[in-house]
Amino acid sequence: MTSLTKQPTQPPTGPLPVGAELLRVEGLKVHFPIRSRVLRRTLGQVQAVDGIDLSIAAGETLGLVGESGCGKSTTGLAVLRLIEPTAGSVALRGQELTTMGKTDLRSARRDMQIVLQDPYSSLNPRMTVRGIISEPLEVHGLHTGAGRRKKVDELLALVGLEASHAGRFPHEFSGGQRQRIAIARALALDPQLLVLDEPMSALDVSIQAQIVNLLKRLQRELSLAYLLISHDLSVVRHVCDRLAVMYLGRIVETGRTDDVYNRPTHPYTQALLSAVPQPDPTKRGARRRIILEGDVPSPDHPPAGCRFHTRCWRAQELCREESPALIDRFDHGHPSACHFAALADAATVPSADAESNSEPPEPE
Amino acid sequence: MTLCCGGPSKGKYMKRTVRPRWLAILCVVVLGLTGAACSSAKSTNNKAPTTLHTVMSEEADDLNPFTPTLQGKSQILSTIGMPMLYVDSTSKLTSRVLKSWTASPDAKTITLVLKPNIQWSDGKPMTSADLLMSLTDYLDAKVSVNAGRIGPVVGLDALASGKAKTISGLSAPDKSTLVIKLVNPDAAWLPRLALLGAYWPVLPSHLLGNVPRAKIATDPFFKTWPVSSGPYLLSKFVRGQYVEVTRNPKWSAGKAGFEKVIFEILSTDQMTAQLQTGEVQYVYTVDPSDVDRIKRISGVTVASHNGVAPELFGLNNGGSVFKDPRVRQAMLYAIDRAGICKTILAGHCTTPTANLRQIAPSWALPTTGLTDYNYDPAKAKQLLKDANWDPNTKLTFLARTQRSYVDKAVTAAVGQLNAAGMHFSVRNVTTAQLLDSIGKKTGWDAFWVSGADFVVDPNEWGDYLKCAGRYPDGPNTSQYCDPATDKLFEDGLKTTDQAARASLYHQAFTKLNQSPAEVYLYVVDTIVAYNSHLTGVTVSGNLSGGYWDIGQWRWKA
Amino acid sequence: MLGFVLRRLIIAIPVLLGILVIAFVFVHLLPGDPVRLLVDPSQLSGAGSTQYLAQKRIELGLDKPLPVQWVLWMREVLTGNLGFSFQQRVPVLQLIQERVGSTVLLTATAVVLAVVVAIPVGVLASLKQNSVLDYLAGATSMLAISIPVFFLGLLAIYVFALQLNVLPSGGRQTLGVPPTLSDTVQHLIMPAAVLAAVLTGPYVRYVRQSMLDVLRQDYITTAVAKGASPFRVVLRHALRNALIPLTTVLAVQIPALLAGTVVIETVFAWPGLGLLVFQSIEGLDYPVILSVVMMSAVLVQLCNLVADVLAAVLDPRIRL
Ligand SMILES: Nc1ncnc2c1ncn2[C@@H]1O[C@H](COP(=O)(O)OP(=O)(O)OP(=O)(O)O)[C@@H](O)[C@H]1O
Numbered sequence A: 001m002t003s004l005t006k007q008p009t010q011p012p013t014g015p016l017p018v019g020a021e022l023l024r025v026e027g028l029k030v031h032f033p034i035r036s037r038v039l040r041r042t043l044g045q046v047q048a049v050d051g052i053d054l055s056i057a058a059g060e061t062l063g064l065v066g067e068s069g070c071g072k073s074t075t076g077l078a079v080l081r082l083i084e085p086t087a088g089s090v091a092l093r094g095q096e097l098t099t100m101g102k103t104d105l106r107s108a109r110r111d112m113q114i115v116l117q118d119p120y121s122s123l124n125p126r127m128t129v130r131g132i133i134s135e136p137l138e139v140h141g142l143h144t145g146a147g148r149r150k151k152v153d154e155l156l157a158l159v160g161l162e163a164s165h166a167g168r169f170p171h172e173f174s175g176g177q178r179q180r181i182a183i184a185r186a187l188a189l190d191p192q193l194l195v196l197d198e199p200m201s202a203l204d205v206s207i208q209a210q211i212v213n214l215l216k217r218l219q220r221e222l223s224l225a226y227l228l229i230s231h232d233l234s235v236v237r238h239v240c241d242r243l244a245v246m247y248l249g250r251i252v253e254t255g256r257t258d259d260v261y262n263r264p265t266h267p268y269t270q271a272l273l274s275a276v277p278q279p280d281p282t283k284r285g286a287r288r289r290i291i292l293e294g295d296v297p298s299p300d301h302p303p304a305g306c307r308f309h310t311r312c313w314r315a316q317e318l319c320r321e322e323s324p325a326l327i328d329r330f331d332h333g334h335p336s337a338c339h340f341a342a343l344a345d346a347a348t349v350p351s352a353d354a355e356s357n358s359e360p361p362e363p364e
Numbered sequence B: 001m002t003l004c005c006g007g008p009s010k011g012k013y014m015k016r017t018v019r020p021r022w023l024a025i026l027c028v029v030v031l032g033l034t035g036a037a038c039s040s041a042k043s044t045n046n047k048a049p050t051t052l053h054t055v056m057s058e059e060a061d062d063l064n065p066f067t068p069t070l071q072g073k074s075q076i077l078s079t080i081g082m083p084m085l086y087v088d089s090t091s092k093l094t095s096r097v098l099k100s101w102t103a104s105p106d107a108k109t110i111t112l113v114l115k116p117n118i119q120w121s122d123g124k125p126m127t128s129a130d131l132l133m134s135l136t137d138y139l140d141a142k143v144s145v146n147a148g149r150i151g152p153v154v155g156l157d158a159l160a161s162g163k164a165k166t167i168s169g170l171s172a173p174d175k176s177t178l179v180i181k182l183v184n185p186d187a188a189w190l191p192r193l194a195l196l197g198a199y200w201p202v203l204p205s206h207l208l209g210n211v212p213r214a215k216i217a218t219d220p221f222f223k224t225w226p227v228s229s230g231p232y233l234l235s236k237f238v239r240g241q242y243v244e245v246t247r248n249p250k251w252s253a254g255k256a257g258f259e260k261v262i263f264e265i266l267s268t269d270q271m272t273a274q275l276q277t278g279e280v281q282y283v284y285t286v287d288p289s290d291v292d293r294i295k296r297i298s299g300v301t302v303a304s305h306n307g308v309a310p311e312l313f314g315l316n317n318g319g320s321v322f323k324d325p326r327v328r329q330a331m332l333y334a335i336d337r338a339g340i341c342k343t344i345l346a347g348h349c350t351t352p353t354a355n356l357r358q359i360a361p362s363w364a365l366p367t368t369g370l371t372d373y374n375y376d377p378a379k380a381k382q383l384l385k386d387a388n389w390d391p392n393t394k395l396t397f398l399a400r401t402q403r404s405y406v407d408k409a410v411t412a413a414v415g416q417l418n419a420a421g422m423h424f425s426v427r428n429v430t431t432a433q434l435l436d437s438i439g440k441k442t443g444w445d446a447f448w449v450s451g452a453d454f455v456v457d458p459n460e461w462g463d464y465l466k467c468a469g470r471y472p473d474g475p476n477t478s479q480y481c482d483p484a485t486d487k488l489f490e491d492g493l494k495t496t497d498q499a500a501r502a503s504l505y506h507q508a509f510t511k512l513n514q515s516p517a518e519v520y521l522y523v524v525d526t527i528v529a530y531n532s533h534l535t536g537v538t539v540s541g542n543l544s545g546g547y548w549d550i551g552q553w554r555w556k557a
Numbered sequence C: 001m002l003g004f005v006l007r008r009l010i011i012a013i014p015v016l017l018g019i020l021v022i023a024f025v026f027v028h029l030l031p032g033d034p035v036r037l038l039v040d041p042s043q044l045s046g047a048g049s050t051q052y053l054a055q056k057r058i059e060l061g062l063d064k065p066l067p068v069q070w071v072l073w074m075r076e077v078l079t080g081n082l083g084f085s086f087q088q089r090v091p092v093l094q095l096i097q098e099r100v101g102s103t104v105l106l107t108a109t110a111v112v113l114a115v116v117v118a119i120p121v122g123v124l125a126s127l128k129q130n131s132v133l134d135y136l137a138g139a140t141s142m143l144a145i146s147i148p149v150f151f152l153g154l155l156a157i158y159v160f161a162l163q164l165n166v167l168p169s170g171g172r173q174t175l176g177v178p179p180t181l182s183d184t185v186q187h188l189i190m191p192a193a194v195l196a197a198v199l200t201g202p203y204v205r206y207v208r209q210s211m212l213d214v215l216r217q218d219y220i221t222t223a224v225a226k227g228a229s230p231f232r233v234v235l236r237h238a239l240r241n242a243l244i245p246l247t248t249v250l251a252v253q254i255p256a257l258l259a260g261t262v263v264i265e266t267v268f269a270w271p272g273l274g275l276l277v278f279q280s281i282e283g284l285d286y287p288v289i290l291s292v293v294m295m296s297a298v299l300v301q302l303c304n305l306v307a308d309v310l311a312a313v314l315d316p317r318i319r320l
C-alpha cells in the first residue's frame, strides 16, 4: 500500500530519511493588528504567536498543547504560511518558506498539508469526494484521467473508505468519515508533514479513537511527520513523540512526551497535567489537582515578564519583570521557560501506563 | 341634457394618464435649478423632418366613436376624420365639410348642406347618405355613449323602442343636404353638434352602411379606420403608447404638412426633456406651472389661449349647509382667487370675478348688475355672521391628488375658507371614491373639479345646474336646483333670435351671480409648446383644440 | 425532485384559489362603482346615459350576484382570456401581452447588468475587506439605495439626453421608423442602467456578505493549502458557494422587482405593465386588477419554487 501511494508522485527531492530534520521554526511571530473601525488606524497588536521555536523530524509527531486561544492554530497556519508570519523563520527541508515567492510556495505545499478540526466546514459542500481529493492532483498537474481516478480510489482505501463513495457529497457522510476524507485529501500529494489542528476534537469519543489509530497507521506506513495540535492531553500523550506546551503565544515547555509528562518543570505544564483525569482509581488520591485561578490574559495586552505570572502560584517579583528564557535547567533534554522551574513530584502527575492502549482498535 | 368635456383641463373627473406630482416637482428641482443650462431645442437636423412627433395630454384607449370618450381620442378622431361641425380658435362654429348649417327661426329644423367635392380617402365622394348614417348611429343611445347629449330628434323614440329602424326626423332630400327635425326647439343644437363634432367624425356609408346598428360599435373598421376623410389617415395604433397617422393624399382641404405624425403620451418631465432634445416638436398641453421652465428652452415657442372653463369647487347644495346664499357668497369673498391665479398659476389664467362659469359668448353675458366677488375676508366673516353661520360646523372637502398647481390652489383656498370660519377637513379620495360619495349626496360638502366648455353657447352652463340633471342622472354634481333658473335656460332654447335669448340668459346669470351654485376658482389658459420651426399652429381653447388645425401645420427650416 | 415540483404545484392550486377569492372580495370592497367610472359625469345625459350604463352593467356582468361573478371570472381565467377590461374594452390577456414584454426586457436587462457588476465588486470588496475599495463599494451602494430612483432617472435624463445628447430621453423606440436593435438598445440603456444601479447596491452587499461567510470556512483554508491559485480558490471554492444564497435572493425578489419597475417606467416613458396597473386601480377595472394579482401570485409561487429547485440543484446538501 505504501508503495502504491508513494511511487507515482515522488516529490522532486524524495522523502527525507526518518529522523532527519524536516521542519525548523525559529522566532515565529504572528501579530494581528487591531484597527479602529473608521479610520483604520492600528491601535495595537494581538500577539497571537510571539516568538516560538520548533523543530520536527521526518516521521515524528510533535504535539502542540495549550489552552484555548493560546495561539496553537495560528502557529499551525503560520507554519504552512496560510497566515503570513509577522517575523521569524520557517524552513521545510531547509527551504525557507517565509520569504518564498508565490509560485514556489505553491509547489512547496506538496510537502505539507493540513487537516482541520471541523470536518463539516473543511470540505467544500459543492464538490464530490472525488473532486475534493483529486483537486490537489489537478492543481499540481499530477496524473491524468484514469491515473487520477485510481489514485483517489487508493487514497479512499488508505483512509478506510470505499471507492464507491467517491461520487458522493460531503454532507452524505458522518463526521468521522468526513475527517477521513479530509485526511485523504491531505495525503493526495504525498506530503511529508501534516499539520493536524485538533483533528479529533469535533468527533465522538469512539470515533476519535478510530481517527487516532488511523493517523498512527498512516504515519507508520507513509513515514509522515505530524504537528498535532490538541488540548486533549491523553491523546497527545498516546500519539506524540515530543511535546510543546504553549501559553499566550509562547512555548513554555518542550521535550520528549514521557519526559514532559513524568517530570514537568513549568508550573503551567504541571497545572495542565494535573487536570488530566486519572483513570487508575488507586492513584487518584495521590494526585493533587492544581486549579489555576483567573482568566487567561488577553493576547493584545500580554503581561510583562513571565506571561504566566498573573496566574502562577509560584510567581515572584522577578517573574513580573523579566521574561524567562526557554532553557533546559535540569539537563533533562526538555527546556522550560520559568525562572523557578522545578521538577515536579512524579506522584502529582498521571502515570504513563494508565493511559496507553485504552483506545478501541480502528475498524478496517 | 349636457355637454362635455375637455377644455384646457383635460377632462372633468377622469383623466387616463399618469403625471405623478412628484415627478413634476422634481423636474422643477432638477431641470429648474439648472435651468440656465437648459439650452436649446436641438432640431435633429436642418432638413425638414418628414415625421412630426407630438405629445397629447391624454391617452386614446381606442379610436371608437361610440365608446366613452376621452379627450385624447377626440383629438385623434378629429385628425383622421372630419367633424361635421367644429369650433375654431375664436369659438365660432366652422366646418371643412359643410357649406352651410342653419337652424329654422323656431329652432326646430336644422339643415346641413355638404360642400361639393368632399371625398373619402378611397376616392369616393362624401354624400348626405354618409351624414344620415353617421347621425343615425351616433344618436342611438343603445350603441353610442354620447347619444343623449344632444337635443332629441323626431323619431328617436320609435328607434329606441324598436318600432322603427331609422330615425324619421332625419332626411336627405338630395345628395348634399341633410334635414334634421327636432322634437323640442333647440337653439343650442348646432353649437352642441359642433362640440360633439370631434367625437363624431362623418362615417363612410359605403363601407359601414350594411353593418347592423347593434354591431356597429364593435365593427373592426374602428380598429384600423381603413377609410377616412381627415388630413391624416390612421397607420398605427399602439394602445397606451402612441398613435401614428400618415398624410391623406386625397384630403379635400389641401395637403397636410408632414408625411407622418406621431401622437404620444408623456409625463411632464419626459415631455420637457424631449422638447428640448428635439425628440418631440409639439406638446399639448403645458401646465401653467411648467410654462416658465419650457419658455427658457430656446427654439421652443410657448403659445396660449384663454381657457374655456373654470376649475371649481363643487358644493353640496342638496344639504342644508349651503342653503343660505350668503354662505356661498362668503366663500367667494373668503378665497383670494386673483391671488391664487397670480401666484400659484403664475398668471396663466383669468379669474371669474363675478363667479360665472359661462365665460363667453359675450352677447349672452350681462354687463351690468353683477356683483364682483373680490377677495374680502372681512366681508366674508360679516356675511357668515349675518347668515348665523355656526363656526363649529364640520365640513368635509374631498380632494384628489392632481397636478401640482391644482393641489396648491386647493390647499390655499381651503386654508382661506378656514381662516374665514368655514372649517373644512380635507379627505383624500380616489376618483372612484369621489363619485361614490357625491352619488350618495351626503358625507361631503365640497370637492374640486375641472373642465367642460363654456364659451360657445350660454346653454352649456344650464346643463350643469338643472334640477333634472342632478348626479347621478346628469352632470349636476353640485346638486343645484332652482326651477326658476331652469325655466330661463329652457326658454333660451326656444328661439334662435339672439337678442331674445340674450335677455333670458342675462336674467339667469344675474340670478346665479347672486345665488352662487359653485365656487369658480380660476380659468386656466390653454398652453401649448412647440418647436419654433413649426408654423401654422393656432391655439384654441376648445376641447379638440390641440389638433383642430393640424392639417395646416408646416415645418419651416 | 420531480415529485417535489409536482407536489408544490398541487399545493399552489388551493393557495392561488384562496388568493383569488380574497382578491375578488377585496376589489369589490374598493369604494366606488366601476360602471360609473366608465363615463365622466360631465358626459352624462339623463335617460340616455342611464340606459347606456345599465346596458354596460349587464354586458360586464356586474349585475349578477358576486358568487356568480366569481365563477364567471374563474371561467375566464381557465380559458386563459383573463376577462375583459372594463376601461379598455379588450381582453385583459391582450393588454398584458402588449406590455409584459417591455417590462420583462427592462427588468431582465437590469438584473443581468446588476449581477454582472455586483459579483466582481462584491467579491473584490470581500477579498479586500475594509479596504478603500470595500468602503467605496459600500458607500456607493448605500448612496444608490438612498437616492430615490426617480431622481436618479431624471438625473440620467438630464445628463445623457439633455446635456450630452447621446441617448434618447425616453420611450422604447424611435417612433415612426421601423424598429432596429441598436435603436432599442439605445432606449434601453438608461432605464436599465438606473434600475440596475438601484439593484446593484443590495446585490453587492449580498455577494460581499455571502463571500465573507464562505471565506471564513475551513475549506477555503484547505484549498489554499492544496496549492490552489488564488483565482481558483475564489472562483471555484468561494464564489460557487457564495452564489447559492444570492441565487435564492434573486429568484425570490423577482416579483417585487417587477412591481418596482413602475417608477422607472414612468420616468422613462417605458411602455410596460406599470401604467396598466396604476390605471386599472384608478378605474376599478376589476378584471385587470384581478389578473395582475393573479399573475403576481403565480409569479411569487413560481419564483419560490424556482428558488427552491435552484438551491437544490446548486447545493448538494439540499434535497427535495
Ligand atoms: N485573524 C485574526 N485576527 C485577529 N486575532 C486573531 C485572528 N486569528 C486568531 N486571533 C487571535 O489570536 C489568538 C490565538 O488564536 P488561535 O486560534 O491560534 O488559538 P488556539 O490556540 O488555536 O485556540 P483554540 O484551542 O480555541 O483553537 C486568539 O486570541 C485569537 O483571538
Ligand code: SF4
Pocket: A266, A267, A268, A306, A307, A308, A309, A310, A312, A313, A314, A315, A316, A319, A324, A337, A338, A339, A340, A341
Ligand atoms: S517564571 Fe515565575 S511566573 Fe513564570 S512560571 Fe515561572 S514561577 Fe511562574
Ligand SMILES: [Mg+2]
Pocket: A072, A073, A074, A197
Ligand atoms: Mg485552534
